[in-house]
Amino acid sequence: MTTDPVTPERHPRAAGRIHARSAAAGGAKYLSLVLAGAVVLIPLVVIMFTALKTRQEALDTGPLDLPGNWLNFENFHIAFTQGKMLPAFLNTTFILLVSVTGTVVIGSMTAYAIDRFDFRLKKLVMALFLLASLVPSVTTQVATFQIIDNLGAFNTRWAPILLYLGTDIVSIYIFLQFIRSIPVSLDEAARLDGANSFTIYWRIILPMLKPAIATVVIVKGVTVYNDFFIPFLYMPSSDLGTISTSLFRFQGPFGVNWEIISAGTILVILPTLVVFLALQRLIYAGFAAGSSK
Amino acid sequence: MTALQRDRGTGKPPARTTLAAAPADRGRVARRKGVRDRVARREGVRRHWWFTPWLYLLVPLGLLVTFTYLPIGDMIGYSFTDWDGISPEKNNVGFENYTDLFTRPELFKVFLVSGVYLIAAVVQICLALYFATVLSFDTRFRNFFKGILFFPYLINGVAIGFVFLYFFRPHGTLDSLLALLGVHGEHLWMGDPDLVNASLAGVSVWRYTGLNLVLFLGAIQSIPPHLYEAAALDGANRWQQFRHIIAPGIKPVISLSAILAVSGSLAVFEIPYIMTGGANGSQTFVIQSINMAFKFDKYGLASASAVVLLVLILLVTWIQRRLVPEERVELS
Numbered sequence: 265m266t267t268d269p270v271t272p273e274r275h276p277r278a279a280g281r282i283h284a285r286s287a288a289a290g291g292a293k294y295l296s297l298v299l300a301g302a303v304v305l306i307p308l309v310v311i312m313f314t315a316l317k318t319r320q321e322a323l324d325t326g327p328l329d330l331p332g333n334w335l336n337f338e339n340f341h342i343a344f345t346q347g348k349m350l351p352a353f354l355n356t357t358f359i360l361l362v363s364v365t366g367t368v369v370i371g372s373m374t375a376y377a378i379d380r381f382d383f384r385l386k387k388l389v390m391a392l393f394l395l396a397s398l399v400p401s402v403t404t405q406v407a408t409f410q411i412i413d414n415l416g417a418f419n420t421r422w423a424p425i426l427l428y429l430g431t432d433i434v435s436i437y438i439f440l441q442f443i444r445s446i447p448v449s450l451d452e453a454a455r456l457d458g459a460n461s462f463t464i465y466w467r468i469i470l471p472m473l474k475p476a477i478a479t480v481v482i483v484k485g486v487t488v489y490n491d492f493f494i495p496f497l498y499m500p501s502s503d504l505g506t507i508s509t510s511l512f513r514f515q516g517p518f519g520v521n522w523e524i525i526s527a528g529t530i531l532v533i534l535p536t537l538v539v540f541l542a543l544q545r546l547i548y549a550g551f552a553a554g555s556s557k
Numbered sequence: 558m559t560a561l562q563r564d565r566g567t568g569k570p571p572a573r574t575t576l577a578a579a580p581a582d583r584g585r586v587a588r589r590k591g592v593r594d595r596v597a598r599r600e601g602v603r604r605h606w607w608f609t610p611w612l613y614l615l616v617p618l619g620l621l622v623t624f625t626y627l628p629i630g631d632m633i634g635y636s637f638t639d640w641d642g643i644s645p646e647k648n649n650v651g652f653e654n655y656t657d658l659f660t661r662p663e664l665f666k667v668f669l670v671s672g673v674y675l676i677a678a679v680v681q682i683c684l685a686l687y688f689a690t691v692l693s694f695d696t697r698f699r700n701f702f703k704g705i706l707f708f709p710y711l712i713n714g715v716a717i718g719f720v721f722l723y724f725f726r727p728h729g730t731l732d733s734l735l736a737l738l739g740v741h742g743e744h745l746w747m748g749d750p751d752l753v754n755a756s757l758a759g760v761s762v763w764r765y766t767g768l769n770l771v772l773f774l775g776a777i778q779s780i781p782p783h784l785y786e787a788a789a790l791d792g793a794n795r796w797q798q799f800r801h802i803i804a805p806g807i808k809p810v811i812s813l814s815a816i817l818a819v820s821g822s823l824a825v826f827e828i829p830y831i832m833t834g835g836a837n838g839s840q841t842f843v844i845q846s847i848n849m850a851f852k853f854d855k856y857g858l859a860s861a862s863a864v865v866l867l868v869l870i871l872l873v874t875w876i877q878r879r880l881v882p883e884e885r886v887e888l889s
Contacts, residue, residue: 289795293691297698300688301705304763306734307724314723327723327730328737370617377613381605389614396625398874402824402843403867406850406859407628407635410642430624436617461609490713492827497851511715512831522723529716536711544704547711551768552775555817 308533315339315526322523339527346517347528351503352510359421359495359506360488363428367435367484368477375439376465380451397433405497412498423498424506428488434554435480441553442476443469482543482550489536507532629867635860642856654861664862667842670754671822674841677758678818682811684762685769690799692770693777703774707767718831721760722747750838757829757839764828765821769814776807812881819877820870842866 314322316331316339343349378390401408408427409418417423446469454464470477492508499506505513511532518524540547636654638647658664688706692699709717724730725746732743746756780802788798804811826843829835835844842862850859 293696297688297691297696297702300684301702304705304709307720307730307763310730311720311723326728326733327726328733370620373613374617377610381610383607383610386610389618392618392621392626396621398871399625399629399867400820400824400870401625402826403863403870404625404628404632406846406856406863407632408624409850410631411623411627426620427624430620461605465613486711490711492714492831497847508713508715511713511719514719525719526723529719532713532716536713537708540704540708540711544700548703548707548771548775551710552771555768555772555813 311526311529314522315530317523319521319523322521339523340531343514343524343528343531347514347524348502348505348510349507349528349531352505352507355421355504356489356506356508359424359428360485362425363488364481364484366425366429367432368480370429371432371435371439371480372443372470372473372477373465374436375443376469379440379443380448380461380469393433393436396431397437401427401431402493405493409497417498419499419501419504421499421504424488424491424494427494427498428484428491432484435484438479438483438553439473439476442473446472478546479550479553482547483554486536486547632860632863632867635856636864637861638857640856641854642850643854647857650857654858655865657858658862658865664845666838667840667845670839670841671825673754673758674761674822674825675819677762678822681762681766682769682814682818685766685773685814686811688766689770689773689777690795690803693774694795703770706770709764710767712764714827715831717760717764718828721756721763721828722832725756747833748837753833753837753839757832760828760832761825772810772814773807776810777803780806809881812877816874816877819873823866823869823873 310327313329313331314327316334316336317325318332318336318338321332374393378386412418412423412426415426417426450468450472451464454468459467490508491506492512495504495506495509496512499509502513511528514525514528518528635647637649637651639650639653640647688702692703696702712720726732727743727745731746735741735744744752746752784802784806785798788802793801824843825841826847829839829841830844830847833839835841835848840848843866846859846862846866849855849862
């Protein structure tokens, strides 16, 4: 945590009175920012401290006390092995890869069909997708559960995959908005060269959709990685834990061993932090596009 | 696949092609040259079998119907029965489930909990507006602060649940911090029915403020900068600039956040379920429906409850669309 200099913005030639006022305003501004930063960081930093403490230390010291040995990674080891975090990461990765790839293919094909073709019932199809975007999936789970069960997908990795693929309207909208800005003349040029519609989609549209694909991959990736509800409801088997459900199961065996639970929590947050630091710009843009449509 | 490959335009819907190519009165053609060109151009794109677009839409529409429309239909059906979710027998009970929901106070109570989350959402939008305004003007470390404030939105919900279980523990982080400020004593942040919902709603402010911040920041950036300069020349202070330039300029995004806030506070599930399991009066609408269906086997009642929630959310969305038309606000 950097202590922020509470200095006013520099206005060399500003009049003294204005300078004093902007100094006060600037001070309040930085104070509020530092305070907000502390509110966000303190709960996380404290968990990090606890994850590095030994069991005895965790019992004896207060949450704000620093760990005695900063290189005590024992808890992470226990969380990773006994908490079944490796299979959880593998399960999540599998579900993530299939769902994200599927979302990109399905979303871009849907957008291609809707934007580049004129066909009967087009308005109806659009309306169906639009209306569905207003239905929060959490409200329909009671009945969706029966459908998944009847399909025989309950307690398999396919249940979440099907649901992630089937309820993603946002990505269709992101692709639709983007595909509108790709000139139709490109399609036509390819058609004159004898390309069929699938070749046009695959060789021309899809490569040009790269920025939209990045957005969808990020938004969908974060959603799938973090989702708790669907795996919890549809994959109760302990062999099929995702990182969310496996971490949730820490509550039982590790009960009050906060140093282990903290280590597990950090293990789950860490990949997100790395990806966030690496892709910051794309992530902001992705979420702005993802939620405003 | 074969159909896709055959889609060359050779054996096309002949009627269309002839229509477009039909020689017409010379004068008219000359006059409508632009129109004809456009038709011909579009015709080039349109040369396909009637079913080609449906090949692309087959899977998405199939999934859409199976996982959105079919469940809604089923749910409405179940909501008029006393089905337990397992037995083959379903008895029609009419509107009994619905009258139960609205007359049994213990079932209705969840709406009060939603109210707490709604208040938190208002706080969250105000905070995000404040920080978005601050961070869009010249501020040191603005990317750093933006990053810190946004990051919680990306964190896994279960991880957030554990972080705050530890935070709110008796003698946990919050109590220790308060002790530093001279407020001693042990508070049952998670155990006291008067405090639990406020604590949980606080977690959702912590989690979601960053998303609103990023949305607002993006919107503020699209306001032409010369407006601020003009306002500054006229002697407008920051608040006046916010009031007369920023707020009207980003009205569509604020209204979107408001609607997401209302539907979000009705559909709260994850954090309270992970942290309290709905104990101590922290049960929300979704937790209640899920428990009714999967714990107490009251599928009919749970379906009715879900239908009510769905109708409420659609209603809120509809009202919002009526109140705030999607027109672009003119700023120049």
